Amino acid sequence: MSMPGRERLVVIGGDAAGMSAASQARRLRGPEELEIVAFERGHFTSYSACGIPYWVGGDVTDRDDLIARTPEQHRARGIDLRLRTEVTEIDVPGRRVRARDVDSGAGSAYWTSYDKLVIATGARPVRPDMPGADAPGVHGVQTLDDGQALLDTLARARGKRAVVVGAGYIGVEMAEALINRGYEVTVVNRGSEPMSTLDPDMGRLVHRAMEGLGITMVNDAEVTELATGEDGRVRAVVTKDAEYPADVVVLGIGVRPETTLARAAGLPLGAHGGLLTDLAMRVRGPLAGGAIWAGGDCVEVLDLVSGQERHIALGTHANKHGQVIGTNVGGGYATFPGVVGTAVSKVCDLEIARTGLREKDARRVGLKYETVTIESTSRAGYYPGASPMTVKMLAEHRTGRLLGVQIVGREGAAKRVDIAAVALTAGMTVEQMTALDLGYAPPFSPVWDPVLVAARKAATKLRGAGRPSQGHGELRDQPPRTRT
Template sequence: MSSTQERLVIIGGDAAGMSAASQARRLRSPDELEIVAFERGRFTSYSACGIPYWVGGAVDERDDLVARTPEEHRERAIDLRMRTEVCRIDVPGRRVLARDLEGGEEYWTAYDKLVIATGARPLRPSLPGIDAPGVHGVQTLGDGQALIDTLERTEDRRTEGRRAVVVGAGYIGVEMAEAMIQRGYDVTVVNRGKEPMSTLDPDMGRLVHDAMTGLGIEMVNDTEVTKILTGDDGRVRAVATENAEYPADVVILGVGVRPETELAREAGLPLGEHGGLLTDLAMRVRGHENIWAGGDCVEVLDLMSGRERHIALGTHANKHGQVIGSNVGGSYATFPGVVGTAVSKVCDLEIARTGLREKDALAAGLRFVSVTIESTSRAGYYPGAALMTVKMLAERRTGKLLGVQIVGREGAGKRVDVAAVALTAGMTVEQMTALDLGYAPPFSPVWDPILVAARKAVAAVRADTASS
């Protein structure tokens, strides 16, 4: 490294880390900026969100989920060191201690600028039998491959009557339930919540429950798993709760993730309420001029509640990386926050939400009205029109949009994007009713479901104002 060259060190080789590396390289040449990235796994720049669809067979090959290989990063003058884990950050000394996981060698690497993109780790409940063969998380491509290997062994032994138990009914849980249905398994979902999809209000979660049951999935809500039972061969054979046992050839854990911030904690870097790193708008770690962080290891500002939240999504991670790379590269960019938009599906059921749920609005001290409508994805007379339910929250008196939830069939999920834009713009539900949305019978009724909900919300706000 020359006397004028800076060194950027990146911990983590997936979405946020390598997006930062790529953007910084676009802005600064190798003579100006040396980039060293450490990744403890075997893959870089891949879509973890695509793993359920690979497992279920909608995506053919593992490599289809890889956006850029280590070799492709290296061709862009990024010194990417695979199977290498950073085990210590020395903030005062501006260096990191790395360990080669294949050879065992440990060595220090100095940095001028540091990016922490360590991601999140899946929650693994401390239960008897949790580490038995046949129990799987699905956070990384390696996890996905291990699960597929287990499924193929099960399918080699049995051609019918195969059983899968999914623990948890959030996004990963419902997506993995779909994957198992697609592979021909009998599926049971054991969920500690009263309804699946706790990111929705319970009344909307009940719609998801009913639809999943209609798909042949056994839903066991409001129930805690107490242990994993194993057979004589040591492999999983069932999941036990306080009152029942559910036979299983495979168990899939979908109980959420936590920020992977142990390194940061040990280094004395600031963490938030949810365990994620705290950054400013430029994604710089608070109080540290030369350290940035992004992706699933950080907390982000919820623009609706004004509070920090941990949201593990690839969309945010890639945006964080772009912002970090721009700032490290000498330009300027910010990440202002999120409104909490997410979309998922289980078979033909689409599930979407953005903004606040009722309990979020109550926690934020907001007074609100909520309305729920049913509509169709297309003109009712057009073939393929499918029902959807839209729930909308608006602030009392002002009518400001606070949140939207949608559950329905084809054409339901992505309608949430209209609401996400309206939330970001701070629109009222009355302003939304005048939105010039695209219309043709194959795509929408004359009044789009989002606008139908907005009209009903306007009426609720006016009625509430008149009665108070």
């Protein structure tokens, strides 16, 4: 039990959301007021999971460069951080958690009470339910421990054949990392094109870039088995039509919220399996009793464009969640209003960005829309180093409200998506975007920035189809922007 007059905060998970929450709470409340106990089942804390592919690929040479704050630094600030300790049960009515030492096993289990609890259990890589999915040589990549395990396998591998299953962000980034390690890489993808976070016409541009790197792309392929050899290690990825030899297999088919503990405790989960919270990141429902918060990859967040809950596993959100939680636990006030779904990546020198809704997202939520796709350049066409850029934009059929933007291009392409992310957050129309006062000089942009070219073309298309944009007037038919 905590000392009289002092509350105890228990944090489950020692990465971005969990330790950001713990650190922010500590800034606001000293050890004499708030005891903080944090459990982390791995070996590391406060690291950049997004940087793992670049570490595996050799762009980042030292694993420790990915660690923002070490366990020793957290402990020096008065946080009782317990590494290699896994929480196995949450007793919500009793306000306590059961934990055990990972290396010692079940016999080391013990209970710790809490006054306030933060669940930051992250996400887990999806493993297909098929023979060989757990065989040695098959790797998901979500944590630093996962990255280290993959590097250990690469160091021991007898051959240089790698197969990546899935072509989302992780799959594409890991394919490039393995190419950089000298591997012959095949990507087996269930979709028609890589990067399902893009529409297929934009994903096709990524496909060409991957093949230009020497990566073999196999689309429209359903994996049926991860075949193993006599030694039990993976030897091939098998589809309905072919078999692809492999000395190592990396799973890049996405992640799911790690909410096993929350589900067992009866806490509310959404359609995507993530914990449901209010704007303060407090877990909803009477069972939580206002004493449980959750953040990071284990929660669902409000999509400000569609008005629906969705699961997005990104470190940017996790750190913001942690700051909000820590502020509220520490006696302050903060909220997390939602997201617009912004993400960037790269394949070699090809930059990939998206924000807002894809076409299928808009159809799913019942929005009518228009699309435009434009070709432009990263700089003034006459300036040295100008490179091509493709921008696709979605706008709502009647109101002209911006719904989404996708960008594929070379240097200077990806971060342009931030213009659209701000416009989406503000609920702007494409007509309003054409008047944005963006910076211009020939080394940085054409006189009309590519994003504004797309906005102007979208506005013209809406007017020409007899559906005038709402300009600077009031937006209509906007989805709700608050959580229930």
